[in-house]
Amino acid sequence: MAAPRRDTRGIVDPSGLLTRVRFRRHEPAEPLRRYVEWYWLIDWDLPEPYASHIVPHPSVNLTFQWDGVDEEDAPPYGEVTGVALGLYTRKLTGRGRVCGAKFRPGGFRPYTPETPASHWTGQALSAQEVFPQATPDIARSVASPADDQDRVAALDAFLLALPHTPDPQSDLAMDLVQRIRTDRAVRRVGDFARTAGLSVRALQRLFASYVGVSPKWVILRYRIHEALEHAGTHHDTDWATLAADLGYADQAHLVRDFTATVGVPPTAYAAETRAGR
Template sequence: MSASAPRRDTRGIVDPAGLLSRVRFRRHLPAPELRAHLEHYWLIDWDLPEPYTSHVVPHPSVNVVFQRYGPPATGHASAEVAGIGLGLFTHELTGTGRVCGIQFRPGGFRPFAPARPVSTWTGRRVPLTDAFPDATDSPAAVLTPDEDHARVAALDAFLLARGPAPDPAADHAMELVELARSDRTIRRAAQLAAASGLSARSLQRLFADRVGVGPKWVILRYRIHEALERAEAAGTTGTPDWAALAAELGYSDQAHLVRDFTTTIGVPPTAYARGPSVP
C-alpha cells in the first residue's frame, strides 16, 4: 500500500482553521521503501505572539515525534514515541518551536520495533530510546535543518536504518484497518472478523499486538472522525441531519452518536457545528 501524495484532509483536528492560521503545517511522503508502513511525515513550525491550545482526536496510529520548544540556540529538543492516544490530545503551543513527526499506518510500527506488542505504547508518550535504544543523537539530526527536504531525508535515514522487518501479521493488520476505514458497511468488530477470516479472539489478539487497540475501538474512532468532519463542514454545507448520520455510521440511534462525540470532543456535535470549540 502506497500513495503518490500525502493526504490533505484535516480529519481529527479540532478547529483546523484556528490551528492552521497560527502554525506552518505540512505533510510529506517518506521514501518509497517506507510508504507501505507510514501514513506520512508531518512538520510544524510556529512563532506565536500569544499561547494557543490545539486539540486533536488521535488516529489509531503510533507516532514518532521529534520536537523543539524555544529558539534553535537555546530551546529544548527531545524525541519520543507517542502511542495511540485514547482521548482528546490537548497541547499548548507558546513562543517558537518545531515538531517533525512520523505517523505510522495503523499496524505499521511493529516492523520497526518488533520487541514488544504495540499495545505496550498505547496511551503513553515515552522517550524514543525506550523503543530504539541507539537513537541518542536523532533529535538534532532531524530538527536542525531549516529546509523540509533535509528534515525528510533525516527521517528517512532514521527509519531505513531500523527496518522495516518482514511481518506478515502486521501487513494483515494494516489491510484490516484500511478496510475498517474505507468500507462504510463495516460497523462492528464481528463484521471485520468475518471479513478477515479470523475468529473474534484472534482478531482481538492481532490488533493488540500489531495495532495497539482493539478493532471495536478503531471502528468507533473512525466514526468520530467522520462526525467531526461533518460538524466542521456545517458552516458551508448546512447542519447535518444527525439522526441520518448516526444511522449511516452504524449507531443504533442519534443519542449514541451524541454521547460518543461529546465524550471525545467535550461538547455536543450541534454546539461544535455552531463554532468549533472545546472546554
C-alpha cells in the same frame, strides 16, 4: 501506497490551528511507505499560547521536536507516542517545531518486534528509550534544518537505517484497519471478523498485538473522525441521518460518543467552528 491525504480528520477546529501554525505533510522514501503513512511537519511562532486538540488516529508517531524561545533554550528531542485513547491536547507557546512520522496502524510493530503495540498505547516515551539510535544528534539533524526537504531527508535516513522485521501479521493488521477506515459498511466486530476469515478473539488479539487498541475502538474512532470533519464543514447537518450513515443505532448514541471524545456535543462544536471562521 496512496499519497498523504489532504483532509484534516482528527483535528479539532482545524481552521483555528492552521491560522496559527504551518502544517505540511510529506511522503517518506518509497521503501518506508509500507509502514509509514506520512511525515508531518509543524512550525509555530506565537505571540500568545494556544492549545491544540486532536482526536488521534490509531497510529504510533515518532517525532523530533523543539519548543521554547529558541533551540539553545530548548534543544531538540525525540519522542515515541503510542495511540492516545482520549482527546490529545498540546499547549503551544513561543516558537517551536515538530517533525513527525505517522506509522500506519499496525506498521510500527516490525520496528519493535518483541513488543506488542498495546505496550505503547497511552504512552509518550523518549525516542532513545525505544530506539537507542535516536541520539540528541539525530534529533538535531531532523528538527533543526529550515528547509522541509532537509528534514524529510533526515527522517528518511534515520528510519531507513533502523532494523525491522517484515511480518505478515503486521501487513494483515494494516489492511484490516484500512478497510475499517474506508468502508462504512464495517460496523460490527463479529461481522467484520467473519469477512476477514478470523474468529472475534483472533481479530482482537491481532489488533492488541499490532495496532494497540481493539477493533471496536478503531471502528468508533473513525466514526468520530468522520462526524468531526462533517460538523466542521457542513452548516446544516442532519445528525439523525449522519448517525444512521455511520452505523449508529440512533442520533443519541452518536451525540454521546462525540461528546465523550471531543468534549462538547456535535451541534455545539459545529456552532463554535462556524463562529470562529
